Amino acid sequence: MQRWCHRLVGEVYQVDDEFLNYTIHKPVGVAGLITPWNAPFMLETWKIAPALATGNTVVLKPAEWSPLTANRLAEIIHKADLPKGVFNVVHGYGETAGAALVRHPDAPLISFTGETKTGVEIQKNGAEAMKQFSMELGGKSPIIVFEDADLDRALDACTWGIFSFNGERCTANSRLYIHESVAEEFIERLKTRVDHIQVGDPLDLKTEVGPLIHREHYNNVKQYLKIATEEGAELYQTTVPDELRQGCYVPPTLLLNVEQDMRVVQDEIFGPVLSVMTFRDEADVIEKANAVRYGLAGYVWTKDLQRGHRVAHAVDAGMLWVNSQNVRDLRTPFGGSKHSGIGREGGHYAFEFYTEVQIIHVAMSDHHIPQFGKPTTRS
Numbered sequence: 001m002q003r004w005c006h007r008l009v010g011e012v013y014q015v016d017d018e019f020l021n022y023t024i025h026k027p028v029g030v031a032g033l034i035t036p037w038n039a040p041f042m043l044e045t046w047k048i049a050p051a052l053a054t055g056n057t058v059v060l061k062p063a064e065w066s067p068l069t070a071n072r073l074a075e076i077i078h079k080a081d082l083p084k085g086v087f088n089v090v091h092g093y094g095e096t097a098g099a100a101l102v103r104h105p106d107a108p109l110i111s112f113t114g115e116t117k118t119g120v121e122i123q124k125n126g127a128e129a130m131k132q133f134s135m136e137l138g139g140k141s142p143i144i145v146f147e148d149a150d151l152d153r154a155l156d157a158c159t160w161g162i163f164s165f166n167g168e169r170c171t172a173n174s175r176l177y178i179h180e181s182v183a184e185e186f187i188e189r190l191k192t193r194v195d196h197i198q199v200g201d202p203l204d205l206k207t208e209v210g211p212l213i214h215r216e217h218y219n220n221v222k223q224y225l226k227i228a229t230e231e232g233a234e235l236y237q238t239t240v241p242d243e244l245r246q247g248c249y250v251p252p253t254l255l256l257n258v259e260q261d262m263r264v265v266q267d268e269i270f271g272p273v274l275s276v277m278t279f280r281d282e283a284d285v286i287e288k289a290n291a292v293r294y295g296l297a298g299y300v301w302t303k304d305l306q307r308g309h310r311v312a313h314a315v316d317a318g319m320l321w322v323n324s325q326n327v328r329d330l331r332t333p334f335g336g337s338k339h340s341g342i343g344r345e346g347g348h349y350a351f352e353f354y355t356e357v358q359i360i361h362v363a364m365s366d367h368h369i370p371q372f373g374k375p376t377t378r379s
Contacts, residue, residue, distance in 0.1 A: 008025050008054065008348070008351050008355070010022055010023035010024050010025065011023050017364060017365060018363065018364055018365050018367040019361060019362065019363060019364060019367070020362045020364055021359060021360065021361050021362070022359070022360050022362075023357055023358065023359050023360070024357070024358050024360065025054065025351065025355035025356070025357060025358075026055075026355060026356045026357075026358055027054050027055030027056045027354070027355060027356075028056055028108050028109050028132070028354060028355065028356050029056060029057070029106070029107075029108055029109075030056065030057050030058075030059060030106055030107040030108065030109075031047075031051040031056045031057070031058050031059070031107070031109055031111065031354060032059050032061070032101045032102065032104070032107040032109065032110045032111070033047045033048065033051065033058060033059070033060045033061070033110075033111050034061045034094075034098055034101070034102075034110065034111070034112045034113070034114065034122070035047065035060065035061075035062050035063060035070075035113055035114075036063050036066075036113050036114045037062075037063035037064075037065040037066035037213055037214075038165065038168045038169065038170070038213070038270075039165075039169075040062060040063065040066040040069045040070065041069040041073065043113050044060060044062065044069065044070060044073060045073075046334075046345065046346070047060075047111050047113075047345070047350075048060065048073075048087070050345070050350035050351060050353075050354050051111075051354050052082075052086065052087065054351055054354040054355050055355075056354055057085065057086050057087070057088070058086070058087050058088065059088045059089075059090055059101055059107060060073075060087070060088065060089045060090070061089075061090050061091075061092065061094075061097050061098050061101050062089065062091065063094075063114075064091070064092065064093050064094070065213055065214050066213070067091050070089050070091075071089065071091075073089075074087065074088075074089045094118065098122075099125060102122050102125045102126045102131070103125055103126070103129070105129055107131075108129075108131055108132060109131060109132040109133070109134070109353065109354070110122060110126055110131055110132070110133055110134075111133075111134040111345070111353070112133070112134070112135050112136070112137075113135075113136040113137075113170075114137065115137065115138050115268070116137040116138040116268075116294075116339045116340070119135045119137045119341070122135075123135070132353065133342055133343070134335075134342065134343040134344075134345055134353045135341040135342040135343065136170065136296075136334065136335055136336065136340075136341045136345070137170075137296075137336065137339060137340050137341045138170065138268040138270075138294055138296070138339065138340060139170045139171055139172070139174075139268060139294050139296030139297055139336065139340050140174055140175060140265075140266070140267070140268050140292045140294040140296075141171055141172060141173050141174060141175065141294070141296055141297040141298055141299070141317065142173065142175045142176075142177055142288075142289040142298050142299070142315070143157070143158050143161060143173035143175070143176050143177070143298075143299040143300075143301070144177045144279075144285050144289060144298070144299065144300045144301065144311060144315075145158070145176070145177070145178045145179065145182070145186065145301045146179050146300075146301060146302040146304070146307065147179040147181045147182050148302055148303045148304060149301035149302050149303065149323075150301070150303065150323070151182065151185070151186060151189075153301075153323070154186075154301040155186065155189055155190065155193065156325075157173075157299065157301070157324070157325040158173060158176060158190065158274075159190070159193045159194075159197075160325055161173040161299065161325050161326060162174055162272065162273075162274045163197060163208065163209055163252050163272045163274075164208075166209055166210055166211070166212055166250075166271065166272055167250075167269070167270065167271040167272035167273060168212065168213060168217075168270055168271065169326075170296060170297075171296060171297040171319070171326050172270075173274075173297075173299050173326075174268070174269065174273065174274060174275060175265060175274075175275050175277070175289075175292075176190075176274055176275065176276045176277065177277050177278070177279045177285050177288060177289065178276070178277070178278055178279070179278070179279060179280075179285075180278040180279065180280060183278045187254075187256070187276060190254060190274075190276070191236055191254065194236065194237070194238050194252045194253075194254060195238055196238075197209055197238055197252045199238060199239075199240055199241065199244070199249060199251060199252070200241065200244065201244070209249075209251075209252055209272055210249075211244075211247045211248040211249050212248040212249070212250060212271060213248070214248065215248055217248070217270070217271075218248035218249075218250065220270075221250050221269055221270070221271035221273065222250065224263075224264055224267070224269045224271075224273065225250075225253065225273070227263055227264060228255050228258070228262070228264045231258075231259075231262045231263065231264065232257065232259075232262075233255045233256065233257055233258045233262065233264060233275075234255070234256040234257045235253055235254070235255060235256075236253065236254040236256055237251045237252065237253045237254075238251045238252050239251055250271050250272055250273070251272070252272045253271075253272060253273045253274070254274050254276055255273060255274065255275045255276060256276050258275045258276065258277060259277075260277070260288055260291055262275075265277070265292070266292055266293070268294065282307065282310070282311060285311070286311060286314045286315065289315050289316075290314075290315060290316045293338055293339040294336070294338060294339055294340045295316045295317045295318060295336050295337035295338035295339070295340045296317060296318055296319065296335075296336035296337075296340035296341070297317055297318070297319045297320070297321070297326070297336070298312070298315040298317040298319070298320045298321070299320070299321045299322075299324070299325070299326075300312055300315075300320065300321070300322045300323070301322075301323055302322075302323070305322070308322040308323065309322070316337055316338060317336065317337060317340070318333075318334075318335045318336035318337050318340065318341065318344070319334065319335075319336070330346060330347060331346070331347035331348075332346055332347060332349075333345070333346050333347065333349040334346040334349075
């Protein structure tokens with residue numbers, strides 16, 4: 001982050017010989033950071049580092065389901081002798097602690113990562129105080145596999161992208177669009193992968209899918225599976241070992257025979273659940289990929305790089321990967337479009353949010369100033 005602070009540069013504009021105008025970046029003051037439970041330590045550091053590096057103080061409100069990493073981080077920072085009051089952690093529920101932080105007049109900016117519904121409420125609560133917001137919200141990201149794709153690699157990326165992290169990943173490829181000419185083969189191979197995914201104790205190194213974060217979230221995901229069957233979808237699932245059935249385990253699940261307008265295609269489920277659909281051609285899949293309210297990420301698999309670029313440009317999402325799974329370069333901007341968020345963080349892009357740009361105008365000569373009201377000399 002210290003290296004990236006060197007990118008915190010201003011601009012200079014010279015106007016003839018009369019003015020020198022330049023910009024500076026000033027810290028905003030107190031940065032309110034509200035983080036989610038699915039990757040707490042990582043997402044906390046993504047926000048804390050640029051906020052502190054640009055001269056702000058921080059109030060962190062971590063998710064109530066994952067408080068321990070934030071506490072540990074506070075202990076580490078305390079040992080590093082950061083001045084008291086520069087970094088602060090406030091635990092509590094979003095409706096109380098989070099809302100109080102959002103409403104507080106001394107916290108002019110709020111960076112939030114979480115679900116879209118909560119993000120909307122945060123913006124409403126902070127609007128009267130004219131707060132600045134950075135919002136990384138929900139996602140329902142498509143993975144598009146064309147007929148000429150390397151199907152082996154696309155299969156690896158597809159299964160890892162939805163079932164890693166137990167599907168509790170904002171950029172998970174939760175909608176698969178497979179070209180109709182290779183759909184039958186690809187779906188059969190996908191079923192085989194699902195059959196062999198290791199569901200188990202997360203402390204076991206062989207485990208690939210573990211339990212969901214909380215009973216409440218588990219019940220929500222199970223409710224979506226019920227909705228899927230009610231809507232006419234076919235569920236294809238692996239099994240949960242008998243000894244784990246009392247835990248919050250949802251088995252890796254494929255939703256087959258789904259249609260674009262179904263809730264399980266439109267809503268973020270945030271679990272190990274993949275909606276599988278087919279497409280005819282490029283125009284068809286672009287229309288389908290964009291026909292949801294979210295726009296966080298997307299994935300395109302094709303050996304035709306011209307087509308890969310075209311489709312990536314046409315998909316309404318903040319981040320696209322071509323022939324790759326979700327591999328992050330931390331120098332690049334992170335964020336979404338539509339209901340997936342506002343603004344970008346990551347690398348030097350975060351500095352634009354955590355600082356206020358000020359322009360300084362300096363007169364270099366005795367330039368002309370209009371003389372309103374000056375008495376005229378009479379002879």
